[in-house]
Amino acid sequence: MSLTKTEKIERLAQLTAQHETTSGASLWREAFRRLKASKMAIIGAGIIAVFVVLAVIGPWIAPHSPTAQTWRGEVLVNQGKFVGPRAENWLGLDHLGRDMFSRMLIGARQTLLVGVVSTLIGLTVGFLIGGFSGAAATLGGATGKRIDSVIMRVTDMLLALPSLLLAVSVAAVLGQSLTTVMIAVGVVQVPIFARLLRGSMLAQGGTDYVLAARALGVRRKRIVVTQILPNSLSPVIVQATLSLATAIIEAAALSYLGLGNPDPSVPEWGVMLARAQDFFDNAPMMAVYPAVGIIITALGFTLLGEAMREALDPKLRG
Template sequence: MMKITSGVFSDFFYMIRKNKSALIGLIVILVMVIVALLAPILSPNNPLQRSLANRLKPGFWAGEEYNQFPLGTDYLGRCLLSRIIWGARTSLSVGFIAVLISTVFGLILGIAGGYYGGWVDTFLMRIVDVLFAFPSILLSITIMAALGAGLEKAMIAIGIVYIPQMARVVRSAILVIKEMDYIEAEKALGASHFRIIWHHILPNALAPVIVYSTLSVAGAILDAAALGFLGLGALPPTPEWGSMLSNSRQFLTSGAWWAATFPGLAIMLAVLGLNLLGDGLRDALDPRLRV
């Protein structure tokens, strides 16, 4: 295991430059984040404005007369490109905030169980095992049923679903780190548990946490899209990729293929970019994978 230092971050950028797929992933995610931040500027139309006269109109491929809606319109005549751009804010926010929730609580559970061991570890890991017994999407739906539909509730539900996985990753790293000689030396010198955890355990556990968090954002975006597809995510008329896909899937076979295809492509690109970036982070932060 390695400690996070400035040298590690310089190695990270070096590894990203060497790893072409990771570089592509980083570029894709950066572009999506920039698009989400600049949505009011980049959006060609109001994403909420309905116009039944323009219902299911094609986009630029159908001729110059359709350039007002570059990617066409949905079943309510709303600009599809504008909704995808604003939907990036929604979907990325859900992914990042949900993983932030799972990382914070996963770190607490993983460090407590891995470092202290004994009955503390047994008690916490049995709670984790109970949560692991449920399929992630089923657990998300159950939590949403208790909390109610809505974007904020979806973030909480997905965050809770990912806590057990993060706790297991952190615990496995802690079990290795706490047996290191320098940890024993700190204990022999009378260092407090808080000092050992804060200054030695946590920094050395961050590498696998960062990698797994990055990969988890991709899964969280997919789960958010699944909840939106089921009508449990963002409430209408909020643009969200999963709900856009759900509302337009019926038009795939009726000629208006663009209404569901482009939101699906947005989800695919976000997940692909995060997975490629996660692989690059793993190569950069794990010394065992370096050549």
């Protein structure tokens, strides 16, 4: 029995959709299998897990108040000499006689908050801009392509600026605060996410399942929302993981430049590092501890992000 043209198109769409669903599920299963077998992913995930746990439970396990100048007299007697690790102060004291270990624990939460919030800001705004631009370029015809062109030229201008310079400019305009740091670092991430999502959507726009859906007369908005967008999220998820590492480093850089929290008594690794520069000659360990914390945490997110990128890369699938 021969099929009509409409029935053939419907059958083609069903087979294509089934193939894409199976392929998508297989891709994620294969990616997860590769992640479990990757030493880089395991190490990165382990570092992140330790960092998150310490950030969450830090206030409950900190042996001393991070702002209490309990041993200030002892520091004054030593004429500003750094008091190193000992039984009651595992990492020693800072220049005001505060427990460094407690400040590092509490500061981990602030550092995690800055990294996560700034990345969410960049991801959300970039997702909206890139999604709209990608949808316009993929299914919007000539008008949509013009809209996409304008949006991408603005994005290119933002990408042309050095990220730290852009972040400093935003922070300088908004004023000195921890919220300003989050917004400034988030703004830097916006064009990256926008460009990435838009490019991924353009790649998905020419696939068989999109062509089949358009041949069936499915509305363009529905194609974008239910087909193109969900299949374009893999590289964005990977970039979000990598951006967390970048956000932590850039937030620390802004704090180091004096654009972070104006209250130095509030423990945050970037602020602690900035304050420690005044005492580096006499107390270098005040800078070493937060610097090592930032480096190791950024390394964890970078390792996991790179492992995810390799696991989701079709060219590397065996």
